[in-house]
Amino acid sequence: MYGRHLRALSLATVALMTAALALVFFYAPLEAEEGFLQKIFYVHVPLAIVSLCGFVAGGVMAIAYLRTRDARWDMRSYVAIHMSLIFALGALICGSIWARGSWGHWWVWSEPTLVSFLIIFLLYATYQPLRFAIEDPERQARYASVFAITAGAFVPLNFLAVRMSTAYLHPRVLGSASNLPAPMALTFLVSLLAIALLWTTLCSYELTAKRARAQLRALRRELAGEDGARVARRPRSAAPAIVATGQRGA
């Protein structure tokens, strides 16, 4: 039965996020230059890191799909990329707020980290239109997997390329480990784990919901008998199709 770990995952996520927020507000020291505004770092950076790892994970799952042709890998790849795109949007918004507060501008083009991330975001924003533009489900899955692999390889190269430009306004916190004092490092680590767990839980929810919907559709089709095709036809969508058998525990 799918979705069996959802309760444990949800509880763990809530616990860890609460711990992370508690650490951020009550334990982490105030940073000398920016003061309270700096605390957005504990949300912004984990969101960015998790979304980038999620994009690469989507590429790896796409490789698994192309090797095994199991539609479940395609579904996982789709959900991973979809969720990472949302997290990336969150990172961009948080980053914008932080930029406005500490540098005075909502966005700076001269900063390589921001620009790399924006390019990756724009690239993955084309993933769903690409899927939507292909009607045949098997071809949709195949083409989307090719795209996910190419884009997944693109992520590190893009950062390398853009970082080679010179302006360094964006804080290089993770480059030198000595930058972060211990309480901040701990808070950051807990936040990172919390956001990673949040990502995993949300992905599990989405996968479960899609499978449940597919099961429901299959059951309706069975109930409707000959009218089944008319009753349960799925409108064209960017999400991969699952053909469920209508039996429990599929």
Place this chain on the structure above:
Amino acid sequence: MSQAAPSIQPAAERPLAPGAAAPATGDAGPPPGGATRPHGPGLATTIAAVLRKELLVELRTLESLPGMSLFAVTTFVVFHFALNRGSVDGDLAAGILWVTLLFAAMLGVNRLFVADADQGGLDAFLLAPVDRSALLVAKALALLAYLAVLELVAVPAFALLLLGPSLWHAMPALLAVLALADLGVAAIGTLVAALAVRTRARDLLGPLLALPLLIPVVIGAARASAPLLSFGHGGGPGARWLALLALYDLVFGLIAYAVFDFLLED
């Protein structure tokens, strides 16, 4: 079902039982029993044949090249008026050159697979007993040829229209940058063209997918060309930008080669 099997199947192979499902490999290659494919032409021969076909068709129909070249020249004229300057140099010149070349390349990318997909050439290729990566290599080489011709027209036009005459000496040094950037555009352009050609909004999706992937190429090419196009330039293009371009070309060339077969399985 065994009667429909191709005659090349070895006689020793047991036919599948009527109720058994064929393994779902989704692969239109040889049957899973290990039947041998008839011996077709080698990779190099195939690439040469497809490339020859591409170039012949382009010479006869002149579908992409005049459009690309005219677009580039017109864009330079538009820039001349939009920027309201006598001449440009340095970063601005490099930027204008590369953005224009990129968009002109997109025109070529859009048209690359269209004729094959619409008129059955792609199906014919899939039926032939050849290595399918040959199509990728041949199309990429064809696109590279189109880009070379485009640059033969566009770069002198750029020098005439926008660069001051004192900068014309930099033109030959641009060749290395042009070559490396063209390789990147060709690899990614071909992959994206194949991806986009059988979708519904192919003209829109092609550039939409290709442009973000090509941004590092633009960065490398523009940064490498900027010192060449500046007054009092100190030396040639930065080695690290050329290295970045070369690395990018290599990685994406390999990735394109690896994933291309999956696009052609229909």
